Amino acid sequence: MEIARIAEDKLGEDSPMLAVVAVEVGDDAGVEPSSLEFCLEAVLATPPFRGARAEILRRPGNVLQVVWLEVDDGCPDD
Amino acid sequence: MAVRTIDVRERVMARNDELATRVRARLAAHGVTAFNLVSSPGAGKTMLLERTLAAVGDELAISVVTGDVQTQNDADRLAVHTSRLVQAVVTGGACHLDALQILTSLDAIDLDRTRLLFIENVGNLVCPANWDLGELAKIVLFTVTEGEDKPLKYPKMFQNARYAVITKTDLLPYVPFDVELAIANAHRINPDLQFLQLSATTGAGLTEWFDFLRGAVPAPVA
Numbered sequence: 001m002e003i004a005r006i007a008e009d010k011l012g013e014d015s016p017m018l019a020v021v022a023v024e025v026g027d028d029a030g031v032e033p034s035s036l037e038f039c040l041e042a043v044l045a046t047p048p049f050r051g052a053r054a055e056i057l058r059r060p061g062n063v064l065q066v067v068w069l070e071v072d073d074g075c076p077d078d
Numbered sequence: 079m080a081v082r083t084i085d086v087r088e089r090v091m092a093r094n095d096e097l098a099t100r101v102r103a104r105l106a107a108h109g110v111t112a113f114n115l116v117s118s119p120g121a122g123k124t125m126l127l128e129r130t131l132a133a134v135g136d137e138l139a140i141s142v143v144t145g146d147v148q149t150q151n152d153a154d155r156l157a158v159h160t161s162r163l164v165q166a167v168v169t170g171g172a173c174h175l176d177a178l179q180i181l182t183s184l185d186a187i188d189l190d191r192t193r194l195l196f197i198e199n200v201g202n203l204v205c206p207a208n209w210d211l212g213e214l215a216k217i218v219l220f221t222v223t224e225g226e227d228k229p230l231k232y233p234k235m236f237q238n239a240r241y242a243v244i245t246k247t248d249l250l251p252y253v254p255f256d257v258e259l260a261i262a263n264a265h266r267i268n269p270d271l272q273f274l275q276l277s278a279t280t281g282a283g284l285t286e287w288f289d290f291l292r293g294a295v296p297a298p299v300a
Contacts, residue, residue: 002090002091002093002094003090005093006086006088006090007086010084010086010088011084019081023090028233028234029208029234030204030205030207030208030234030235031208062234063089064089064090064091064208065086065087065088065089065090066086066087066088066090067085067086067087068083068084068085068086068087069083069084069086070081070082070083070084071081071082071083071084072080072081073080073081073082074080
């Protein structure tokens with residue numbers, strides 16, 4: 001849920017459509033990546049995320065952080 | 079469609095850690111030492127606290143926050159042994175306590191009359207390892223009915239704990255548990271981990287446990 005909170009904070013009031021949440025998970029982070037992916041799949045299927053997907057990036061060490069979001073502003077490319 | 083990337087780089091635990099810092103500051107302002115008791119389910123956290131409250135609860139002015147996924151059974155058990163408030167946190171499904179829950183619990187505890195705070199975490203050797211609750215140290219309980227390889231299977235918990243207590247030592251004659259091997263395994267993960275061994279049932283090792291607690295708690299203000 002903390003990952004969802006961080007994503008919501010970064011999306012801000014404009015609330016563009018979230019497409020991807022990228023999370024770095026260290027090998028020593030104490031987090032099972034497949035379990036995290038499963039949880040995020042459930043959370044990201046609900047509003048306000050409307051079907052975004054998670055991208056789990058395995059890293060050495062104990063890092064556990066949201067690294068980037070991919071959003072769709074819903075307007076045509078220039 | 080205009081797809082863009084937002085750089086975030088925010089640690090997932092950042093907000094919890096900020097709240098844990100507030101817990102730590104509040105406890106320090108009142109001269110309270112806090113220990114976070116962690117273990118797998120059934121390792122004997124509650125029974126050890128029962129014996130501790132009964133023996134030195136008044137002497138060390140101990141308050142307790144308990145966390146359980148459901149029920150406040152542990153808090154009810156502990157309340158029998160103390161006149162002080164036992165604050166129950168029912169996590170409602172969450173597998174660990176977080177710093178916000180502890181910060182909120184402190185509002186209900188008379189910190190001026192507390193010298194030692196025990197946080198009895200949810201029984202789980204995985205998730206509680208990651209959550210700083212503002213404690214002085216994590217104490218991991220490790221019972222002789224568990225395998226000696228628990229520290230190797232759950233390294234993060236043993237890495238993040240400062241103390242380990244081997245519990246239920248009265249069962250050692252009946253189970254194939256090699257204490258020395260268990261300690262060696264734990265020290266492979268965390269060479270600085272300090273061990274105590276006890277049985278809350280027979281009382282063996284409790285004197286050392288109480289002395290350890292006395293040494294961890296600042297002297298009362300005259």
